[in-house]
Amino acid sequence: MDTLAAKRTLKKTYQDVRALSYAEKKDEFMNEEKVNAFLDTILDFKTKIKNETKVIYDLNEKIESLTWYSNWDEECIQMLNDLIALCKDLRSSLNRQYYNMSAIRKKGIAKVEIREFKNAINELRETYEDIESVFFFLPQIPEFKETTRKLSLI
């Protein structure tokens, strides 16, 4: 009885290994093509996120460059105020995208690229906050105004 059962199990196992071996030879689970396709998807994702990051950094620079213009009239200041509101909205959308990447990030995929993307978003926030300071808050600080006046005399 034991011998018969053993023979049956052996035969079944033999058939399973044979079938799997044949299937693997015919269609490898991790063949080169599939691995390459997987790596290409990661590379594609990395390129997309790098491009997106560069767009944000460029935008930050453009916003910063506004502080080098002077003699703003009321209309420009109002437009600037609208621009700051738009930037806040943009940051919320970008932050949502960043949080959607958390699963990828946790698996360690494109870690450096995602970190730089997050930095670009943080810098966007810093940039519009600084713009707000330059045009709306710092000029309201009497000491700051006085320092500017004194420095202009040096």
Place this chain on the structure above:
Amino acid sequence: MEIYCLPEFLIEFKKLKSKKPYRSLEKDIITYFFDPKKTESLHFQSGTNLNNSITTPYIKKRLNGSGGYRFYFLLLIKDEKIYLLFVHPKSGPDGAENITDESKAELYKKVLLAIESENYLKVSCDKERNQLTFSPLLEINKIETPDEQPPRNNR
């Protein structure tokens, strides 16, 4: 361009430089502020112009992405001088968020007082050793204009 710094900047620089995550700070300062190609003040007119001034811009400049630093400096265009006021890293143990408007105003006032009292340091770069040297301005002035020798007694 002549580069100077506030004593507070030197304190912050030394503190950061002694910490492992900020070993690149000295090199980063040399690369940006002592680049031989940057011979005119125009090359430093980027970043945020905090006082919106054309002649004496008070600049905040971010360098080197996520692991980088924020530099605050004053540019005297007419005199071709830069005064480094403050540096703070974005990440690591001393990493911090943006400083407040009050702190920006305070730093700004400090540099004015430092210029008025000549209480600042000259920053030079030893290119061969890739090192920065800081010399107090009052000492430099002493060397450049030595005190008159007291009259000798010739008896």
